[in-house]
Amino acid sequence: MTATAPSPLRVVSFGDLEGHIWGTAIDAGEPAIVFTTPDGTGRASGIEAVRLLVDGRSWRLAGDGFDLLVTPSGEKQPAADTDGDMLCQVTGTLSVPGASRSVHCIGTRSSGDGRGLERLGRLDSVRGLSEWFASDRAVAALSFRPQRGAGQDADLVAATMFEPEGPVAVNDPRLSTTYGNGGRPARANLELWIGEGDDEYPRRTAAEARGDAASVGGDRVKLEVTPLRCHSAGSDGAGVYVLARF
Numbered sequence: 224m225t226a227t228a229p230s231p232l233r234v235v236s237f238g239d240l241e242g243h244i245w246g247t248a249i250d251a252g253e254p255a256i257v258f259t260t261p262d263g264t265g266r267a268s269g270i271e272a273v274r275l276l277v278d279g280r281s282w283r284l285a286g287d288g289f290d291l292l293v294t295p296s297g298e299k300q301p302a303a304d305t306d307g308d309m310l311c312q313v314t315g316t317l318s319v320p321g322a323s324r325s326v327h328c329i330g331t332r333s334s335g336d337g338r339g340l341e342r343l344g345r346l347d348s349v350r351g352l353s354e355w356f357a358s359d360r361a362v363a364a365l366s367f368r369p370q371r372g373a374g375q376d377a378d379l380v381a382a383t384m385f386e387p388e389g390p391v392a393v394n395d396p397r398l399s400t401t402y403g404n405g406g407r408p409a410r411a412n413l414e415l416w417i418g419e420g421d422d423e424y425p426r427r428t429a430a431e432a433r434g435d436a437a438s439v440g441g442d443r444v445k446l447e448v449t450p451l452r453c454h455s456a457g458s459d460g461a462g463v464y465v466l467a468r469f
Contacts, residue, residue: 233275234365234465235282235293236353237313237330238450242433242461244317244328245450247353248284249467250275251346253443258289259434259450262322265289268441282332284315291315293332297359297389308333308363308383308390329355331363331385345370346469350378352398352411354428354453354462361385362428362455362462364413366398382415384426393417400464407436408449408464428455430462444469 238245246258246265254275255268265288267273276283282293296310313330316323331353347370355361364382382396395416403409415426430451438447444467451462 232349233282233332233334234349234351235284235311235313235330235332236351236363236448236463236465237291237293237311237326237328238355238461238463239328240355240357240461242450242452244324244326245448245461245463246317246437247351247446247448247463247465248273248275249349249444249446249465251349251444251467251469253441255439255441255444255446255467256284256286256289257437257439257446257448258317259437260317260319260322260324262324263319264437265317265319266437266439268439268444268446288318289316291317291326293330296329308381310359310361310385310390329358329361331355331361333363333365333381348469349465349467350398350400351465351467352413352430352451352462353465354413354430354451354455354460356453356455356458356460359385359387360458360460362413362415364396364398364415382413384415384417391417394419394423403432408432408466411451411464426455428453430454430464432464433461 248256254273284291311330350366382393384391397414401410430453433452436449449464
């Protein structure tokens with residue numbers, strides 16, 4: 224499968240701190256979503272099945288089995304037309320056959336080509352790590368691999384930390400992944416270098432898979448999402464590991 228990632232690429236991941244509800248949606252020319260609740264897993268792909276609508280500062284995800292509103296959380300978020308990452312609240316409903324759940328989750332969303340995607344041209348894959356530790360503490364990281372990229376050395380990685388005081392830019396994010404059976408991510412670590420020169424210092428997070436992945440395959444994208452248990456600075460949380468192939 225091949226696709227040219229348009230501007231903007233859009234990704235939103237969400238979940239509760241207990242890890243009972245989680246999901247990810249991506250739009251890189253063809254939208255796709257996978258999500259899990261205690262009642263089961265839902266999935267959809269394609270422009271007729273997944274509608275990702277942008278209305279000012281809000282995004283809306285709608286389709287058969289899901290209706291979600293994604294709104295920036297807190298006052299110190301970038302303007303709506305700014306490329307990059309935002310900490311969000313995700314509210315609405317998720318449904319699987321026989322059951323429906325109300326959702327009020329933490330989320331992170333990423334958009335735009337401000338990370339330098341124009342240098343990559345066609346994308347082979349996007350890997351993402353979204354972790355949340357409290358309503359005002361989270362991490363979002365994305366790693367972009369171009370077609371014919373020579374392994375992870377060709378990847379472009381971008382990340383943002385979200386603290387109670389607001390977003391924190393990361394100068395040098397480093398994502399490492401350990402894979403288990405079937406090539407699925409078993410553990411992931413982030414090293415986030417913040418500051419400049421003598422004032423530069425790292426923040427670190429660690430995560431391990433806490434259940435089975437959920438996936439969906441469309442004509443132009445295959446999306447796989449693995450739930451995580453996450454750890455940072457003595458705090459535990461939840462999150463997702465995202466792999467989208469084009």
